[in-house]
Amino acid sequence: MATQVHPDHEFDVQDLMINMGPQHPSTHGVFRMVLVVDGEIVRDVVPYIGYMHRGGEKLAETMDYRQGIGWMDRTEYLAQFNAELSYVMAVEALAELQVPDRAQWIRMILCELNRILSHFMFTGAFGTDVGVFGTAFTYSFREREVIQDLFEEITGDRMMYAYFRPGGLAWEVPDNFVPRVREVLKSVRQGIKDMNGLLTDNEVFRARTVGVGAISAADATDWGCTGPVLRSTGVPLDLRRTEPYLKYDEIDFDVITGTTGDVFERFTCRIGEMWESIRIVEQCLERLEPGPIMPDRMPRMLRTPPGEIYMRTEAPRGEYGIYLVSKGGNRPHRLKIRSSCFANLQALRDMTIGSYVADAVVILGSLDIVLGEVDR
Amino acid sequence: MKGLLKSMGVTLSAFTRKPVTREYPETHKQLPERDRAFPILLWDHGMNEPFCTGCHACERACPVECMTVLMKDNPNHKSQGGESSRRKIIDKFWIDYGRCMRCNICVEVCNFDAIAMNNTWQGHEKSVYDRSDLVQELPQLLAVHRSGELKPWVVP
Numbered sequence: 066m067a068t069q070v071h072p073d074h075e076f077d078v079q080d081l082m083i084n085m086g087p088q089h090p091s092t093h094g095v096f097r098m099v100l101v102v103d104g105e106i107v108r109d110v111v112p113y114i115g116y117m118h119r120g121g122e123k124l125a126e127t128m129d130y131r132q133g134i135g136w137m138d139r140t141e142y143l144a145q146f147n148a149e150l151s152y153v154m155a156v157e158a159l160a161e162l163q164v165p166d167r168a169q170w171i172r173m174i175l176c177e178l179n180r181i182l183s184h185f186m187f188t189g190a191f192g193t194d195v196g197v198f199g200t201a202f203t204y205s206f207r208e209r210e211v212i213q214d215l216f217e218e219i220t221g222d223r224m225m226y227a228y229f230r231p232g233g234l235a236w237e238v239p240d241n242f243v244p245r246v247r248e249v250l251k252s253v254r255q256g257i258k259d260m261n262g263l264l265t266d267n268e269v270f271r272a273r274t275v276g277v278g279a280i281s282a283a284d285a286t287d288w289g290c291t292g293p294v295l296r297s298t299g300v301p302l303d304l305r306r307t308e309p310y311l312k313y314d315e316i317d318f319d320v321i322t323g324t325t326g327d328v329f330e331r332f333t334c335r336i337g338e339m340w341e342s343i344r345i346v347e348q349c350l351e352r353l354e355p356g357p358i359m360p361d362r363m364p365r366m367l368r369t370p371p372g373e374i375y376m377r378t379e380a381p382r383g384e385y386g387i388y389l390v391s392k393g394g395n396r397p398h399r400l401k402i403r404s405s406c407f408a409n410l411q412a413l414r415d416m417t418i419g420s421y422v423a424d425a426v427v428i429l430g431s432l433d434i435v436l437g438e439v440d441r
Numbered sequence: 442m443k444g445l446l447k448s449m450g451v452t453l454s455a456f457t458r459k460p461v462t463r464e465y466p467e468t469h470k471q472l473p474e475r476d477r478a479f480p481i482l483l484w485d486h487g488m489n490e491p492f493c494t495g496c497h498a499c500e501r502a503c504p505v506e507c508m509t510v511l512m513k514d515n516p517n518h519k520s521q522g523g524e525s526s527r528r529k530i531i532d533k534f535w536i537d538y539g540r541c542m543r544c545n546i547c548v549e550v551c552n553f554d555a556i557a558m559n560n561t562w563q564g565h566e567k568s569v570y571d572r573s574d575l576v577q578e579l580p581q582l583l584a585v586h587r588s589g590e591l592k593p594w595v596v597p
């Protein structure tokens with residue numbers, strides 16, 4: 066905090082330090098930001114993370130491969146299926162399990178629906194950050210609830226699904242799965258239209274977001290940003306396209322990119338991705354056929370040969386990777402989670418310096434952080 | 442201005458839709474049959490004893506170690522002059538609902554189909570004043586199925 070003599074006045078001015086968080090309603094969880102402000106302009110940002118650190122990576126070493134799945138839900142509690150997917154795929158690759166087709170299609174459907182759910186959560190919370198208090202939040206939660214009800218019917222739990230297993234799925238989906246998903250998609254389509262009408266063309270919303278918190282493609286890449294934050298700068302990096310896993314190579318979908326990398330484009334990218342997810346789910350439903358959901362011969366207790374693997378998938382917030390070291394036996398020797406939010410959050414300082422204090426909240430909201438994933 | 446009017450239009454159209462909310466404590470939403478509230482033990486109505494043999498499989502598989510199982514010789518076994526074919530039977534069973542993370546693993550590992558997830562609203566409405574009240578004992582765990590309140594559930 067440098068004391069400087071203001072050019073117009075004959076007195077000393079000092080930068081002011083503002084503490085935001087760790088329990089501030091607009092920080093999306095227990096996250097603390099220290100803003101150094103000069104009048105209304107932010108001069109520096111120091112983010113403090115770790116309030117929600119639960120030692121999850123170490124904890125996962127004490128759990129066998131089935132028990133670890135429940136833990137993955139708790140790291141990324143808005144995109145649980147995507148988090149589970151990275152984990153079970155890492156174990157499958159180590160144990161060289163062949164996943165039946167039906168299980169792969171169902172996994173894809175659930176992961177894409179989960180992406181829509183997570184983006185709904187984002188649009189709602191982001192609307193609140195921008196100042197559309199309540200309206201956007203309740204509308205998006207209404208649609209989110211529709212998807213969550215479907216997940217509850219399939220897995221039995223509203224949040225912590227624990228449904229994927231190394232090798233396939235824990236149990237078969239209900240008989241009315243396909244018609245129910247179509248029903249949900251219909252409702253979701255209306256929901257996205259609502260959010261679009263409510264926010265995208267709204268002049269107040271645009272005034273708050275266009276040109277705010279822009280980051281260049283080079284900077285975003287340097288910080289390790291992934292997901293919509295990176296794609297909004299124009300880099301078409303989508304792991305579903307560049308390193309297809311499951312059956313994404315057989316599916317037709319577009320990678321949504323932006324150009325300027327500002328807050329508004331991060332929002333529109335996510336809206337675009339929701340439409341693409343609907344397209345993917347529809348194609349998956351066409352290809353879904355009856356069949357087994359687990360390989361024929363599964364041991365009672367899954368063991369992996371010694372080795373190490375890094376498995377990454379495209380979660381709603383970017384690359385969610387699992388680095389797993391096995392020394393044989395039924396549990397990981399070392400597990401490291403590559404969190405997309407953690408990397409995206411590092412770019413916060415670059416985005417915020419030079420903007421207004423009121424925009425700091427908007428920029429933080431546009432990163433769509435999940436503190437459970439940042440801190441693990 | 443046009444965008445603002447569009448937003449207003451969305452709000453107005455929501456006004457004409459049916460509400461999706463419920464007045465919760467008065468009305469409950471219907472739970473799906475595979476709803477996972479908390480694990481409970483099943484009652485063998487034919488033999489009038491629990492299915493559980495106290496084999497410890499679930500206790501060992503539980504990720505958060507919230508179960509405690511004690512087994513005893515079955516007084517109702519054939520060798521004792523009874524009619525049950527279960528040589529061993531559960532003596533004491535505790536599940537700490539405060540720790541349970543409702544992962545369904547105990548149901549999956551049980552070889553005797555003796556444990557299931559509670560799919561009634563009682564399983565969800567578990568608020569107590571003291572944390573230790575969440576530790577459930579054998580009679581409490583058996584009560585839901587014994588009284589026939591458990592809905593048909595899915596055996597995974």
Ligand code: SF4
Nearest residue numbers: 493494496497499551
């Ligand atoms: S519930 Fe099943 S697994 Fe657990 S002790 Fe009883 S019989 Fe064994």
Ligand code: SF4
Nearest residue numbers: 503541542544545547
């Ligand atoms: S549901 Fe999971 S956490 Fe709860 S008692 Fe069963 S195994 Fe343990």
